[in-house]
Amino acid sequence: MTARILAVDDSPTIRGLVADVLRKAGFEVFLASDGVEGVGTLPDADPDLIITDINMPKMDGFGLIETVRATGSYSSIPILVLTTESSAELKTRARNAGATGWIVKPFDDERLLAVIDRVLGR
Secondary structure: OOOOOEOOOOEEEEHHHHHHHHHHHOOEEEEEHHHHHHHHHHHHHHOOOOEOOOOOOOOOOHHHHHHHHHHHOOOOEEEEEEEEEHHHHHHHHHHHHOEEEEOOOOOOHHHHHHHHHHHHEE
16 A cells, blocks of 8 residues: 655745655655645545644644644654754654654655655554
8 A cells, every 4th residue: 555645845846856755755645835734635635644844834834743633533643844943942842742753954865765664664
């Protein structure tokens, strides 16, 4: 079965790069441009994993993580943060919100896929 990944980032360039890497690796990819759109995409995507940026309009990555964790249906989905931010304070905040892992942009394709495989147990 193909794993489904929802990638949420306000940058069209990053969404395109992430989608390209994931699709080439065989994942089914769904995209959203901010946290609000990401939450709205959950029923259609029914993702096995969510990748989210932190700094986005409307709803940032922290809000997305907290909203997903508060749902009954999606509360256990692994969530990876993919962001330019790297401070320990923000990582702690994300972890406390329920993030599974943290990857700093620019990302290395192989490292991103290795983390996804580890999180998904592939």
